[in-house]
Amino acid sequence: QLQLVESGGGLVQPGGSLRLSCAASGFTLDFYAIGWFRQAPGKEREGVSCISSSSGSTHYADSVKGRFTISRDNAKNTVYLQMNSLKPEDTAVYYCGAVFLRFGECRTVAGSIREPNYWGQGTQVTVSS
Numbered sequence: 001q002l003q004l005v006e007s008g009g010g011l012v013q014p015g016g017s018l019r020l021s022c023a024a025s026g027f028t029l030d031f032y033a034i035g036w037f038r039q040a041p042g043k044e045r046e047g048v049s050c051i052s053s054s055s056g057s058t059h060y061a062d063s064v065k066g067r068f069t070i071s072r073d074n075a076k077n078t079v080y081l082q083m084n085s086l087k088p089e090d091t092a093v094y095y096c097g098a099v100f101l102r103f104g105e106c107r108t109v110a111g112s113i114r115e116p117n118y119w120g121q122g123t124q125v126t127v128s129s
Contacts, residue, residue, distance in 0.1 A: 004024055004098060006096050009094060009126075020094055035047060039095070079096060090125060091128070093122040094125050095120055
């Protein structure tokens with residue numbers, strides 16, 4: 001069974017940090033581009049960051065650039081999202097998604113993160129004092 005499982009969410013004060021993990025089971029992430037997305041109540045889903053498979057290149061939404069860092073550990077079949085300097089507007093359910101993409105960038109020419117084939121169940125991140 002192909003599965004992605006996110007973890008690491010929680011409640012943090014503004015300015016704090018969290019590290020989200022996206023662990024795959026049933027398949028290897030080596031040839032998959034991975035994206036992190038988030039959705040706040042009443043808002044549309046937003047692509048936050050992505051990492052390509054072969055090149056390892058990364059992309060970030062302007063809203064998180066300089067604060068979030070995406071990385072992958074293929075040996076652990078896991079992708080991480082390090083989130084620093086968190087703000088209340090970062091509050092959302094965070095999802096990771098995987099799309100098979102052996103070569104090429106995780107972001108389309110139009111600038112959007114590629115739509116995943118597989119999704120995790122999401123993890124809640126709440127930034128509040």
